Amino acid sequence: MRTRLVRFLALLAFLTALVPTVTAANAPGLTADAPITGTTRATQQVETQAGNPMVFGIASHAWWLDPEVYGDQLLPALEDLGVTTVRLSIDWRRFEPQPGKFDWGMYDRVLGELAARNIVIVATFNTIPGWASVDRAGCDDSKTEIYLCQLREDRYDDFERAIRAAVSRYAWVEHWEFWNEPEMWRYLGESGTTYIRHLRTFYDIAHDVNPEIVVAAQTLVGEEYMGYIYNLSEAFFGNGNEPWDAVSLHPYVWNFTFEEFGRHFELNYDRILGLRALLVERGDGDKPLWITEYGWNNAVQRQAANLPNTFNWLKQQPWIEFAHLHMLHDWNEEALDAFGLLAIVPDGYGVPRLTPEAVFYPKQPFYDAFKNYPKDELPGQPWESDGRYFSETGQTVSGRFLRAWNERGGLRVLGLPLTRPYPREQADGSWLLVQDFQRARLEDHPEYAGSWSEVLGTLAGSDITADRRNEGPFRPLDTCVSNANRNCYVETEHSLAFGFRTFWEQYGGVATFGFPISEEFQELNPDTGRMHTVQYFERARFEFHPEYAGTEYEVLLGLLIRDDLQQDGWLWPPTDSLLPTVRQYGGSRQVSTVNR
Numbered sequence: 001m002r003t004r005l006v007r008f009l010a011l012l013a014f015l016t017a018l019v020p021t022v023t024a025a026n027a028p029g030l031t032a033d034a035p036i037t038g039t040t041r042a043t044q045q046v047e048t049q050a051g052n053p054m055v056f057g058i059a060s061h062a063w064w065l066d067p068e069v070y071g072d073q074l075l076p077a078l079e080d081l082g083v084t085t086v087r088l089s090i091d092w093r094r095f096e097p098q099p100g101k102f103d104w105g106m107y108d109r110v111l112g113e114l115a116a117r118n119i120v121i122v123a124t125f126n127t128i129p130g131w132a133s134v135d136r137a138g139c140d141d142s143k144t145e146i147y148l149c150q151l152r153e154d155r156y157d158d159f160e161r162a163i164r165a166a167v168s169r170y171a172w173v174e175h176w177e178f179w180n181e182p183e184m185w186r187y188l189g190e191s192g193t194t195y196i197r198h199l200r201t202f203y204d205i206a207h208d209v210n211p212e213i214v215v216a217a218q219t220l221v222g223e224e225y226m227g228y229i230y231n232l233s234e235a236f237f238g239n240g241n242e243p244w245d246a247v248s249l250h251p252y253v254w255n256f257t258f259e260e261f262g263r264h265f266e267l268n269y270d271r272i273l274g275l276r277a278l279l280v281e282r283g284d285g286d287k288p289l290w291i292t293e294y295g296w297n298n299a300v301q302r303q304a305a306n307l308p309n310t311f312n313w314l315k316q317q318p319w320i321e322f323a324h325l326h327m328l329h330d331w332n333e334e335a336l337d338a339f340g341l342l343a344i345v346p347d348g349y350g351v352p353r354l355t356p357e358a359v360f361y362p363k364q365p366f367y368d369a370f371k372n373y374p375k376d377e378l379p380g381q382p383w384e385s386d387g388r389y390f391s392e393t394g395q396t397v398s399g400r401f402l403r404a405w406n407e408r409g410g411l412r413v414l415g416l417p418l419t420r421p422y423p424r425e426q427a428d429g430s431w432l433l434v435q436d437f438q439r440a441r442l443e444d445h446p447e448y449a450g451s452w453s454e455v456l457g458t459l460a461g462s463d464i465t466a467d468r469r470n471e472g473p474f475r476p477l478d479t480c481v482s483n484a485n486r487n488c489y490v491e492t493e494h495s496l497a498f499g500f501r502t503f504w505e506q507y508g509g510v511a512t513f514g515f516p517i518s519e520e521f522q523e524l525n526p527d528t529g530r531m532h533t534v535q536y537f538e539r540a541r542f543e544f545h546p547e548y549a550g551t552e553y554e555v556l557l558g559l560l561i562r563d564d565l566q567q568d569g570w571l572w573p574p575t576d577s578l579l580p581t582v583r584q585y586g587g588s589r590q591v592s593t594v595n596r
Helices: 002-016 071-081 105-116 136-140 153-169 192-209 223-237 269-281 300-314 366-371 399-407 460-464 498-506 509-513 560-567
Strands: 030-035 041-045 057-059 085-091 120-126 175-178 214-219 246-249 289-294 320-326 342-344 360-362 388-390 395-397 422-425 431-436 441-444 455-457 486-489 494-497 521-525 530-537 540-544 555-557
Touching (some): 071 342, 071 360, 085 105, 085 320, 105 431, 120 153, 175 192, 175 289, 192 223, 214 223, 269 289, 300 320, 300 366, 399 455, 455 509, 460 540, 460 560, 486 498, 498 540, 498 555, 509 540
Parallel strands (some): 057 085, 057 320, 085 120, 120 175
Antiparallel strands (some): 030 041, 342 360, 388 395, 431 441, 486 494, 540 555
């Protein structure tokens, strides 16, 4: 920690000389001494919001969260604390220990465990394997890697392949940060041209895999380093072509106490606001800041006192998208590294060593300060400028899901959004990014980017009727002859006719609804209490509503996904505040039960 601090101060002095400092005092839209909450005062933006659930995050590491290591202790702690987001490093040197030999086991396990808990992941692409470095021995040594690790030029193709492999495998992770504290790495901090080149490579490949991915440039120093990177980006790529969609910062004030500083300084507010002002000045005020590490290494009572004031401030800033406390647990016996919410039970010699047998316990009152802080306040409006917000459910639809929703009938056919985009496990153990609507679940398939199949509906109709295949309407037809009023489909051995056929053809046919998997028959609709003529398709259920005869609502889709979520306890009242159905923006924490 001392070495890190000394190097940080030296870099700050060096970079300050390279760019003019933009301070809160001269920044547009900022005030130098605005009240935050209660007696807490610090520089902040005038505009505030009520809350942001994504500030209740933890910065951690996969090699400790692994169920095969300490995951049986740490994963339940994340749930108990009400953690909403976890920032994890995806280390190249770990997932490709030998050229062309990929080992995803640990990351598959940990990211899957977090996704299953509906915890939003911020991934950091980081590190260089020794075999790709100019100094293999120095790069393989964790004590010297930040000084001696440097990518060999003849391994740049391997670097590009590693980026594509990681982002493709975890395409359902929407938020990526490039590198951890690049200023601390000698060849990145002292040569911004190298960092901007690597960042450009990561950005372009990541956006090729997923055009809507959000990539953050990373800085420990703040505005001085990012000002330097902005200048380089403009020189190399032109103004407005910066290879980042967000900027992340580590605004540590390691051992803050109010008595020592004389004012609230739980975070380096000036450094946060200086960086925010830089983005505004450069025309990037629409890009969010991520606080991907912060924390304190002083007495546990001080840590507990600092946390509420920090949350109070972070949640009010509409331009802060994520915040992650560093970290969940202590990792050695050094007092300088005692940042954790959990402490290590001392061994027989009274030393809290991190051994394979280590046991953790809550570090009070710090642990309860995080756990008991109210987490139900919401931002008033979405961050996404291109999205469509639905006040009925507090959800937004944007990007590829919005395009697909519009193309396939929108509210008329698919209904209201019931969730945010979230990862959902597939039958083969893989994960896909999905968004649920009242009548359909849309899946993102980045391998089909640019085609209609990039976003597909799940086979909700097939899944919900899997145990009904022996019922008469679902049995394959013995014979079927197509004519002017009826189409026959050999794919499922069923037919489609009259009004249902017209609706099917009008709103996308097989791409939207799949093939018919039943014939028309009468079925009770629990919402209306009436019998309706229905027909099931691979992705939908059509319902004939004679009460709307002659109108566009004569044929409606069944609320298959709403019913599925309701059965799972995901709708109001939700059984878990982390569920993707919980409102993202505005209003009370509930989900609309609008039927049509």
